[in-house]
Amino acid sequence: MKPEPAEFAEFFTQWEPHVRRYLVWLEGDLALIDDATQETMISAHRYWLRVQKLENVRAWLFKVARQRLAKAQQLRKQQGVITDPHEMPGRKSATCEDVLSLREDQLAILSAVRKLPRQQAVAVALQLQHDLPLREIALIMGITVGSVKTHLHHARATLETLLSDVDGGAR
Known part of the structure; x- marks a missing residue:
């Protein structure tokens, strides 16, 4: 059973900023943060019936977000793409200062x-x-x-x- 659009939209609006802020502490590449946040919210949508019944939604979301970030980082590493801003030559660290x-x-x-x-x-x-x-x-x-x-x-x-x-x- 899929979630009602308004029901999930409210969930998304409430939790997406928390997931994003959590990931900002772990990663400097905003594209990776966006990808991991999006994948986390897709998982929440996919497993909506379970997510709704969870006693601690935040714990589940943060655990999934960390896993999705690690997966995205690993994929970038396998592709030879540098994701650590400190390793990028001539590029200022992506510190999220502007954001x-x-x-x-x-x-x-x-x-x-x-x-x-x-x-x-x-x-x-x-x-x-x-x-x-x-x-x-x-x-x-x-x-x-x-x-x-x-x-x-x-x-x-x-x-x-x-x-x-x-x-x-x-x-």
Whole structure:
């Protein structure tokens, strides 16, 4: 059974911006963010009957979004296309500055988070952008709460170093 157009349109309007903001923390290439967001919402439409019954829609959406992003990144890598803005010669990093109008310090944090190992970046994005409790972060990531704490601890230490390098030790 397909969702009613108005019903899914309301769902899409509510959740698409959250999925997009989550992915911005993990990827600098706006085309990849768009692709992964679109694929996530297509999956929500495809599995609408299940999605409607979920206790935690956000957890499902973020988990699917992360999987779709990883798939898109892997495909680009196999095709030999550079997706990491830091690896692109002569190109300014795609920081989403124009799109999100973030202040300079927020851009520095965003850039630093993208340099973290993937699991750490995911945990930080879920905590900082969405203010999720550790239990929900664990559910989205498919790991234990203890592992989430470990990822966040290591991420904070790395971010402290990365951000102090940006500020010349001022943080």
